[in-house]
Amino acid sequence: MLDAIVVLLYFTLIVGVGVWVGKFSKTTSDFFFGGRRFSWWLVGMSCVATLVGSYSFIQYSQLGVNYGMSSMAAYTNDWYMLPIFILAWLPIIYYNNIKSVPEYFERRFNRTVRQMVIVMLLIYLIGYIGINLLTIGVAMKSIVAGNPLLQTIFGVRVFEKMWSMGGLLDWNLLVPAIVIAILSGLYLHAGGQTSVIITDLLQGFLLLAVGLSVVVIGIYYVGGFSTFWSGLPTAHKLPFSGFNEPAKYSAVGVFWADGIIGSVSFYCINQGMLMRFLSARSVHDGRKAIIFVIALLMPFAAIAVGGVGWVGKILVDTGALEIASSKEVFIRVAQLICAPGIYGFVVAAVIAALMSTLDTLIAAASAIVVNDIVRPAFPGKEDGYYLKQAKRISLVITAFGIFLIPVFDQFNSIFRALTHFTAMVMPPLVVVTLVSIFFKKFSSRGAFWTLIIGSAALLLSVFFPVLVKPIAQGIQSESFSMMRSLFGAIVSAIVAMIFLIFNQDKDTLEKDLTGLTMHTIDEAAIQYSGGSAKSVDKLAFSSDALSYEVDWKDAYKDIHLSNSVMEKLGVETGDLVFITDERWWLGGLRSTHAILSDPHDQADNMVIISKEIFDRGNFLPDCKLKIENAI
Amino acid sequence: MDDRWFTFFYQYGIGSAIFCALMFLLLKTKAIKLKRTYDRRIFYLLIAGLVSFMFIHGTWSLIV
Incomplete structure (x- = not known):
């Protein structure tokens, strides 16, 4: 009962605050970029809520129980690529008032490249929204299924009574995901990025506080820190997993897929994250925000999402807990060690992680539709017109995401295809983005063909994984899924270099690129100021x-x-x-x-x-x- | 070499090489100018951050 009250209060607080701050959102700049006025700590804290995704508590606790403290690796390896974001990409985007990633590609190259990137990013984002909603359903199912009170709160029982559908639809999975999607859509519609930032601030605090508290409670539960530390096998205490094994979570795979290519794709190309940093009051505050996130908040977030798995390992090894699958370790440990009421906060923290990622993705997809499709198609309208469209589109995208849940749930092949697609889009985009800002002579044709050939090579590697083997560095796998992004990046980089050396088209050479490459950031700043x-x-x-x-x-x-x-x-x-x-x-x-x-x-x-x-x-x-x- | 140290040196060897290459490009293109106090602070902060992560991961591997 106490848990249910906590969850209800949490929903009321988040939606109430989200809708209330909607009054500060009056223009499209407010809706998409929060009016570009937020302080670094607010941007940073809200980022953490977005970074801790719908899958994080479940997935990283699973990694924690299987591979120990190396579960933190993906959260602590972003520093290598940080210079490119804070010293080049952020000032270029911010000072040029660029509203979306595709818009940069039109200014830097031409409309064809922009259109191509729009298609890639929209399929990626909308697919990702569907994947997230399905993950929300799966996560919530494990929480709601055995709890009649939570089933009542989420309305699962009503749906079960009204439509049995011959057992075709799993209401325990579907209904909580729909409820969370509708609530996120509701406050997003009211205030856009302003609501997202303020609610994500609260959700960021909650999920960090709850995640860390559960880890501390867990360590106390197993007998204190010395029992905890001595109970973990040595391999579970190391900061990295084995160099090239296990194949699914090798250190070399995490380094390339997450630390190098993943960091650029997440901070530079993910429209949602980009919008978050563009909502900072200045480039200076944007820089402080990302340093705050990577240096301080991410390591704490890594403990918060993975630490329960470490505790779970001790509990499983000592026979205090039995789990059928490592996937359920987070929920089972939380249920075991948390008193009534505290468990309600755990459920609220999981919901916080789910909602805060979802709202960012919906806002990002809506920004691309409005800025890259609606604005060019209907130019010269009043800002109010675009704001109205933005609000409508955010609702349509939410509805479309909801529609995707049963589709992904029923047809696993579509889900898998989209997962592959998201992995195929990013490496070529990362390479094209980096080469575009590094080299003034990189041509439109070069960008176009790098995207095409890079994606095609990645697609080919799905059917012929042997292509990835030469760069797999000893990983023994049938799919080489973790090294595929490195393969895509290498192929794309080779294509980009060939075009850079042998094909410099006249249009690009004559184009005014002031402010759009690393060489002219000062000019962009002067123009902006x-x-x-x-x-x-x-x-x-x-x-x-x-x-x-x-x-x-x-x-x-x-x-x-x-x-x-x-x-x-x-x-x-x-x-x-x-x-x-x-x-x-x-x-x-x-x-x-x-x-x-x-x-x-x-x-x-x-x-x-x-x-x-x-x-x-x-x-x-x-x-x-x-x-x-x-x- | 112990697997843990091979992993450590691989990551920080290649990671630092990429980091330094990026810093070199940023300096060469004058995206940052070390004569400016503000840029200089960021430059040293970034290097300090990399060294700190390296130190923490190294000490951690050593203790275990």
Whole structure:
């Protein structure tokens, strides 16, 4: 009973908060990028909720019980590729105001490459939504099936009574997934990325706190840390699994598939993650957010999702727990060691992991449909029109994802085909993205054929795994699934290099690529900041808290500061500045960017803003503002 | 060599080589300029982060 109350309260809180913050979402920029105003800690914390996916608690606990602490490897190997994200890709995307990955490819190459990437990413994202929803169903089934109260809450019993369908549909799997999809769709429709970020912040805290607490409770349950540590076999205590065995989870496979190619695809090409970092108030905050995530939050998240498996290993070895399959270790251990009420939090944490990944995927797919299909097809409309379409499309994608659950559940071959497809899309896209930003001379034709040949080679390797064997580094497997991404990346890199050396088309050479490659990031920053080159070479400064006055008559434009404050910030008239409520803990919820107008001649501690800025920033009367150099 | 150390040196050998190649490209294309205080801080922070991960994983392997 207590568990059910906790789950109900959790649902109410998340949906309530998600819908409430929807009032801060007034434009498409708010809907997709949260108005580009959030602080690094908010972006970082919400990222963790997204990174800990629907499968994480189940999958990593399974890895934990089977392979021990090497279950953390995938969460702690992102640093190698970090420079490319924080020093090249993020500033390029952010300063150029690029709204989607395909949009970058049109600006960098041409429309054909963009269209190709749209198709690849949409199949990937929508397929991934279906896969996630099915995973949600499977995860929730193991929680709900034996619990009559939770079955009632999720409405499983109602469906079972109304439609038996001859046992064709598994309501224990289907109904909780539908309920979670509808609730995610509901708050996403209300506030888009703003709702996603705020709810994911709460969900991130919850899943980290609960995951770590269950691990601590588990260690206490088995007799304290020394019993826990001495009870684990040596191989289970190591940070990495064996070099090339087991084939399904070898260290070399995790390194290439996850640490190198996976990191770039996840942080650079995953539209959902990209949108999260684009919602930061500045490139500086985006950089701080990702360092916060990779250096601090991911290691803790790795313990939170995999630690139960380590405890499970001791319990299984000592005979305190019997499990039919390692897949069920998370739920079984949680049920065994958690008191009533605490288990409710565990269920809520699993739901948090499920919802926070799902909402990001739906927002990402909706962003691509609106920015890459609707906008080019219906150009020049008011922003309100696109916002309306974005909200509608997010609901349609949610509904389509729900439709995919029974399809994937019934027809395993479709599920497998899509899983293969997602593995085939990313390596060529990773290579094309990296070569595009590294080399100015990389041509549209080169990008096009790299994508085609790279994907074709990967498809071929599914039917002829022997192709992957030369680079498998001793892994004994029939499918070489973990090394396939390295194979795809090598083939794609060879094709890209051939085109780079032998085929430089005139269109690409003559195209204005300012700001779109690593060579011209400063130019992009200058353009973004309003044209003052001075600000690029300065460190970001923030003003003291200043009182403000709203110019209701529109005698003034945008924002006016005194001369001395402008000097302190290192900005000039025409530069972009960031205006925020002085209360840091709001994380930028009440803030906006604006172009600086001529200095005013009033007191230094006074800011004058127009009514439009006042509304856009959701400012409250009688609070103080801080001004920051936007670069 | 013990499998655990082979794995460690393989990962950090190849991983660090990729990391250094990326840093070299970033410097060569002037995506970062070490004469700028802000860029210099990020540059050293990134190197410190890699060394920290290497140190933690190395110490961990050693203790076990």
